[in-house]
Amino acid sequence: MSEKTTKGQALQKELAYKKVNYFEKASAEEKRAIFDYAEGYKAFLDAAKTEREACDTSVSLAKEKGFTEYKFGDPLKAGDKKYFINRGKSVVVFRVGTKNLEEDGFRIIASHIDAPRIDIKQNPLYEADGMAFLKTHYYGGIKKYQWTAIPLALHGAVVLKDGSKVNIRVGEEEGDPVFYINDLLPHLGQEQMGGSAAKLIEGEQLNVLVGGLPFEDEEASDKIKLNVLSILHEKYGMCEEDFLSAEISAVPAFRARDVGFDRALIGAYGHDDRVCAYPALTAVLNNESEHTVLAMLVDKEEIGSEGTTGIQCKVYEDLMEEISLALGASFRKVRANSKCLSSDVTAAYDPNFAGVYEKNNSAILSCGTALCKFTGARGKSGSSDASAEFVGEVRLAFQKEGVVWQTAELGKVDAGGGGTVAKFVAMLNIDTVDLGVPVISMHAPWEIVSKADLYSNYRAFLAFMK
Numbered sequence: 026m027s028e029k030t031t032k033g034q035a036l037q038k039e040l041a042y043k044k045v046n047y048f049e050k051a052s053a054e055e056k057r058a059i060f061d062y063a064e065g066y067k068a069f070l071d072a073a074k075t076e077r078e079a080c081d082t083s084v085s086l087a088k089e090k091g092f093t094e095y096k097f098g099d100p101l102k103a104g105d106k107k108y109f110i111n112r113g114k115s116v117v118v119f120r121v122g123t124k125n126l127e128e129d130g131f132r133i134i135a136s137h138i139d140a141p142r143i144d145i146k147q148n149p150l151y152e153a154d155g156m157a158f159l160k161t162h163y164y165g166g167i168k169k170y171q172w173t174a175i176p177l178a179l180h181g182a183v184v185l186k187d188g189s190k191v192n193i194r195v196g197e198e199e200g201d202p203v204f205y206i207n208d209l210l211p212h213l214g215q216e217q218m219g220g221s222a223a224k225l226i227e228g229e230q231l232n233v234l235v236g237g238l239p240f241e242d243e244e245a246s247d248k249i250k251l252n253v254l255s256i257l258h259e260k261y262g263m264c265e266e267d268f269l270s271a272e273i274s275a276v277p278a279f280r281a282r283d284v285g286f287d288r289a290l291i292g293a294y295g296h297d298d299r300v301c302a303y304p305a306l307t308a309v310l311n312n313e314s315e316h317t318v319l320a321m322l323v324d325k326e327e328i329g330s331e332g333t334t335g336i337q338c339k340v341y342e343d344l345m346e347e348i349s350l351a352l353g354a355s356f357r358k359v360r361a362n363s364k365c366l367s368s369d370v371t372a373a374y375d376p377n378f379a380g381v382y383e384k385n386n387s388a389i390l391s392c393g394t395a396l397c398k399f400t401g402a403r404g405k406s407g408s409s410d411a412s413a414e415f416v417g418e419v420r421l422a423f424q425k426e427g428v429v430w431q432t433a434e435l436g437k438v439d440a441g442g443g444g445t446v447a448k449f450v451a452m453l454n455i456d457t458v459d460l461g462v463p464v465i466s467m468h469a470p471w472e473i474v475s476k477a478d479l480y481s482n483y484r485a486f487l488a489f490m491k
Contacts, residue, residue, distance in 0.1 A: 044392040047429040047477035048289065062483060063291060063476040067281035069303045070293045071197075074276045075180045076114045076324045076334070078194075079138035079299060083116050083306050083322055084108055090310045092118060097343070101351040109344055111324075114139075114334040117344060118309050119319040126354040130362030131345060132318045132490050133455065134309070135336060135446050136302040136369065137326035140295040141165030141468050143172055143206070143231055143275040145181070149268055150235075152250035157236035161275065163228060165327030170225040171469050173208035177233060181273030183263055191261045196278040203278045205234040233275050277470040289391065289476060296472040298326065300462045300479055301368035308486035317348070318490045326369070326446055336446040342453060364415070365457040366489055367447035368482070371395045371433045373463030373474075381440045388433035388463035393481040395433035396420075397459040402442030409451035411458035419458060419489065426488035429481050433463065460485060 051059060069086075073079035087108045095107035105121040115138065122129070142164050149159040163169065178196025185191065196203040208226070209217050217225060239248035240255060257263040281293035305320040312318055325335030332338065345363075349356040374387035388395035398416055401408030423430050435443050451457040462482050465473035 044389055044431045045429055046389075046391050047393050047475075047481055048391055050429055051477070059476050059480040060288070062480045065307070066300070066303050066479060067291060067293070070281040070295060070299055073138070073299060074140075074178070074197075074295060075142070075274055076139040077182060077272075078180065079302065079322065080110065080114055080116045083118065083138075083302075084110065086306065087116075087118050087310060092310070095119075097347050099351070101348060111338075111340055112334055114324040115322055117319055117321050117341065118306060119348070120309060120312060120314070120317065121348075121352065122315045122317040124315045124317070126317055126349060126352050127358040128362060129316055130359050130364065130455075131348075132314070132316045133321060133363060133365040133450065134305040134319070134486055134489070135321040135323065135365055135367050135450055135457075136305045137298045137324065137330075137336075137446065138302050138322045139165070139324045139327050140276075140297060140299070141167045141327055143177070143233065145179075145233070145268070145271070145273040145275065147269050147271070150250055150253060150265060152247045155237060155249070156234055157249045157253045158232040159235055159273075159275075160229075161231045161233060163231060164274070166468055168222065168469070169228065169231060170208075170222065172231060173206045173226055175205075175470055176203040176278040177205060177275040178278040179204060179233075179273055180276055181271060183261060183267050183271040183273070185262055185267050185270075186264070189262075191263070193261065193273055204275060206231055206275075207234060279471055284473060290473050291476060291479070292471050292473050294470055294472070296462070296464050296474050297370045297467055298368070298461070300370060300464070300474050301482060304479065304483035304486055305368055308483055308490060312487060312490045314490045316490060317352075319345075323446065330446055330449055336449045360453050360455050363455045364418075364489075365447075365450045365455050366419075366460045366486070367445050367450060367457050368461050368486070369445040369447075369459060370461045370464045370467060370474075371397055371459075372435050372467055373465045375465055381436050383434075383437050386432065386434050387436075388431055390463055390465065391475040391477040392431045392463075393429035394460055394478055394485045395431050395463050397433055397435070397461070400435060400443055400445050400447065400459055402444075403439055407442075407444045407448065409448040409457055411447075412456065415456040415458055419460075422488045422491070423485060426484065426491065428485045428488050429477075430460075430485060 073082045092106040095109045103123045109117045143161045144164045146160040236253040240252040277294040284290035284292040309320040323336045330336045346356040349359045399408040399410040447457045462478045
C-alpha cells in the first residue's frame, strides 16, 4: 500500500498542475530581492498619482540610466537607449537590439499609467451653505461610495489665459491641506442605505469640499468661493476662467504602505496598472537583450484606450514604423515577427467574495504574475484570445528562467469581465497575450497586491525580453 501511494505521489508530482506560493519557493536571497524591489515601486507610486506624473517619473528614471529623448526622424543604431514622450501623458521607453529587426521583430510590453479617479469639471467652483465645492466627473469604473469621507489630494495642470502652464499638487506633503467628498451621517441615512450600492452616492454628489473661510469684505458676494479664488490666484496665478483649460484630478491622499504584520503586501492607490507599468519600465531600463525591446506606458485604458494618448492612437504604430525605417527594416515584416505582453492587472481570488470567482481559474495571491489567455466579458467579447502556440512560447521562456507564474481569468464566466489593450495591439498583426499582477479590491481608492507577484511580474518581463 505504501509503495502504491509513493508511486501515486510521484505520478501526481509529474502530471498534476498546482500553483506555487512564490514566498515558499524563494530562497533567502530572492526574498530579499522581492522586498527590496517593492521599495522602489512604492516610491514610484507616491510620485506618480496621475498619468502626467507617471510619465514624468518614468522619464526621470530613464534619464538616470542614460536614456535620451527620441523624436521622429532621429537616426538609430544598435545599442541606443531612447524614450518617446506623447503629449506628456504617455511614454515609450525602448532599447535597440543587435538582432535583425525584420526577422526578430519587437519585444513589446504594453501597460497603462492612468487610474480611476475623480476629475474636476471645467466650470466647477461654487459656494453653498458655508462651504465651497468643486463639481466633478468621475473617470473610469469606480464604486462611487468608496470615494466619500476619505482624504483627497488635487493633482493636475492648468493652462492660464496668457498661455503659460502651472502644475498643481496639493495634499501630499506633511502640512498640506487635504480635500474631501461629503457623505451622509448614518442617523439620517435610512433612505440612502435602503437603495442599491450604485445609488448610495450619485455622480453629481461627488463634490469636492475645498473651503469654508469667507473673504474679508462685507460688500463681496459668495465670500467663501471668492476666498478660494484668491488663494488660487496667489498660489498659481489662476482666475476662475482658467478652470476652462485645466486638467485637475482628485486622488486619494494616501501613501503606499506595507500591509500585514509580515509586510508581504502593499496597499496603495493606482496599482491598476502601475504595478505592471513599473516592472515594464524597469525591465527595459535594466535589460541588455539582443532583441529590440519597448515598454509602452499608455493613457486612457480605463475609458476604452481612446484619444491621442490611448493605445488606439496611431502615434504608437507610427513610432514603431519610424524605428523600423531608421534601422532599414520593413515595418510590415517587423510587426509580423513582433510579440507583445499586454500587461494589465487581474482580479486576485478573494475568499470573502468567493461566489463571483471560479477558483480553479482564478489568480491566487503570491502565486506569481498571472497570464490571461483571454479577457473580455461572458463569451470572450472584447478579447483577442491568444493562440496556444504563443502561450506555449511564453510558457517556455518563463520555465527557462525559473519564473513563478500562474494562469487566471477575471471571475466566473457570467459574472462580469474586463478588457485591456491586448486586442488593439493584436490588430497590428502582433501576437499578444495578457500578463499582470493579481489585485485585491481593484479600482478602490486603496488596492492591495503581493510583493511576490510584483517581483514575479518584473522577472517575467526580463525572461520575455531575453
